[in-house]
Amino acid sequence: MRYFIEFAYNGKNYHGWQQQPNAPSVQETLGKAIAVLLRSDIEITGAGRTDTGVHAKQMFAHFDTEISFEATILKNRLNSYLPKDIAILKIHTVADDAHARFDAVKRTYEYHVTTVKDVFEEPLSWYCHQALDMEKMNQAAKILFEFSDFQCFSKVNTDVKTFQCKIMEAYWKQDGHKLVFTIAADRFLRNMVRAIVGTLVAVGMGKTSLEDFRKIIESKNRNEAGASAPAQGLFLTKVEYPYICGTQPIDKN
Numbered sequence: 001m002r003y004f005i006e007f008a009y010n011g012k013n014y015h016g017w018q019q020q021p022n023a024p025s026v027q028e029t030l031g032k033a034i035a036v037l038l039r040s041d042i043e044i045t046g047a048g049r050t051d052t053g054v055h056a057k058q059m060f061a062h063f064d065t066e067i068s069f070e071a072t073i074l075k076n077r078l079n080s081y082l083p084k085d086i087a088i089l090k091i092h093t094v095a096d097d098a099h100a101r102f103d104a105v106k107r108t109y110e111y112h113v114t115t116v117k118d119v120f121e122e123p124l125s126w127y128c129h130q131a132l133d134m135e136k137m138n139q140a141a142k143i144l145f146e147f148s149d150f151q152c153f154s155k156v157n158t159d160v161k162t163f164q165c166k167i168m169e170a171y172w173k174q175d176g177h178k179l180v181f182t183i184a185a186d187r188f189l190r191n192m193v194r195a196i197v198g199t200l201v202a203v204g205m206g207k208t209s210l211e212d213f214r215k216i217i218e219s220k221n222r223n224e225a226g227a228s229a230p231a232q233g234l235f236l237t238k239v240e241y242p243y244i245c246g247t248q249p250i251d252k253n
Contacts, residue, residue, distance in 0.1 A: 001064065001065065001066065001093065001096065002062055002063070002064050002095065002097075003062065003071075003091055003092065003093060004060050004061070004092040004094050004098065004100060004244065005030075005034075005061050005062070005063065005090075005091050005092075006058065006059070006060055006088070006089040006091070006092065007030065007059055007060075007061070007086060007087060007088045007089055008055075008056055008058060008059065008087045008089060009055065009059065009085055009086045009087070010055050010085040011026070011050060011052070011054045011056070011085075011231070012053060012055075012085065012123065012232065013085055014026050014052070014053075014085075015052045016049060016050050016051050016052045016053075017046050017048070017049050017050045017056075018046075018049050026046075026050075026056075026086065027044060027046060027061070029082070029083065030044060030061065030086060031043065031044045031063075033081050033082050034063060034078065036081070037074065037077050037081060038065055038067050038069065038074075039067075040065060040067055042063050043063065043064075044061045044063045045061060045062050045063075045099070045100050046060070046061040046100060046101065047060040047061065047100045047101055047104050047107070047239045048101060048104070048188070048236075048239075050236055051190075051191065051194070051234075052231060053230075053231030054231050054232075054234045054236070055232075056235065056236040056237075057236065057237045057238075058089070058236065058239055059239065060100045060104070060239050061100050062098065062099065062100040064096075071090075071091040071092075071093070074091060075088045075089075075090065075091055092244055094243070095243075098241075098243070103241055103243075104239050104240065104241060105240055105242055106168060106184055106186060106238075106239075107184065107185060107187070107239050107240075108182065108183070108184040108236075108237050108238040108239075108240075109188070109193045109235065109236055109237060110182050110234075110235045110237050111126075111180070111181040111183075111194075111197045111229060111233050112125035112126070112178055112179075112180055113125060113127075113178065113179040113181070113197075113201065113229075114126070114127050114128070114177055114178050114179075115127075115131070115132065115177050115178070115179065116177040117129070121178065123232060124232060124233065125178060125232070126197075126230045126233040130205050131205075132201065132204035132205065133203075133204045133205075133206065134172050134174065136203050137172050137179075137181075137200045137201070137203055137204040138171055138172050139210055140199075140200055140213045141170040141172065141181075141183075141200060142170070143210065143213055143214050144167050144183075144196070144217075145170070146214070146217075147217050148164050148165065148166060149163050149164055150163055150165050150192060150217065151163040151220040151222070152195075152216050152219055152220050152224055152225045153189065153191070153192045153195040153196050153199070154189035154195075154222060155190040155191040155222070156222050158189065158190050160189065160190075163189060165186065165187050165188060165189065165192070166185055166186045166187075167183065167184070167185045168184045168186070169182055169183060170183045170184075170196075172200075181197055181200065182237075183196065184238075191228055193234060194228040194229045194231065194234060195222070195225050195226070195228050195229075197229040197233075197234075198225070198226040198228050198229045199216060199225045199226035200213075200226075201226070201229065202226040208226065
């Protein structure tokens with residue numbers, strides 16, 4: 001049988017989601033925990049990859065097993081066994097052909113920027129000491145909807161067949177002394193959100209004009225875009241499927 005495991009993690013101590021040969025990853029840590037508790041070899045497949053230091057408030061992965069278990073009991077046992085920076089939210093029974101990565105129809109990220117030095121926010125945000133024009137950054141964010149090819153925001157030498165992404169949301173909002181950027185799409189390229197944020201912040205600082213922002217996207221050249229924002233301010237906040245209640249399913253079309 002196939003199961004979806006819904007979980008969250010603080011990425012500070014991990015080299016991203018994907019298993020690494022010589023560095024700790026969320027995939028390895030979670031997979032080993034499930035294997036130990038079920039006493040069986042388990043392979044888990046995630047909804048996507050997050051970079052080193054990036055966090056997830058909601059992430060999904062699937063695994064297969066013929067071993068019987070009660071979902072709530074396994075969830076509680078995993079939460080007791082796993083380190084404090086990984087939390088299991090729920091375990092879902094799904095169809096045998098359900099896929100955590102390929103079946104996701106929408107993914108949402110948040111990026112947190114703080115404009116005041118805050119020792120409590122610093123580990124989970126990017127402190128920008130320069131004044132930022134949020135109105136200009138929102139105007140630039142709207143330009144993203146004019147395009148579907150985002151090669152300029154993709155990590156170079158990435159093994160992908162297409163740079164096409166359908167962006168569904170992109171906006172900044174004020175939250176106290178924080179600026180929070182929300183972006184949602186059907187898929188994201190490697191490093192895409194951090195590159196977009198870094199370029200939008202350059203707009204907010206007055207270093208990049210709105211017309212320059214549009215030209216950067218048209219260039220399809222990563223060297224034209226701004227530097228990537230630091231990893232610690234980025235959160236994967238939601239992954240949505242058409243068949244899991246609670247993920248706000250949407251029409252695939």
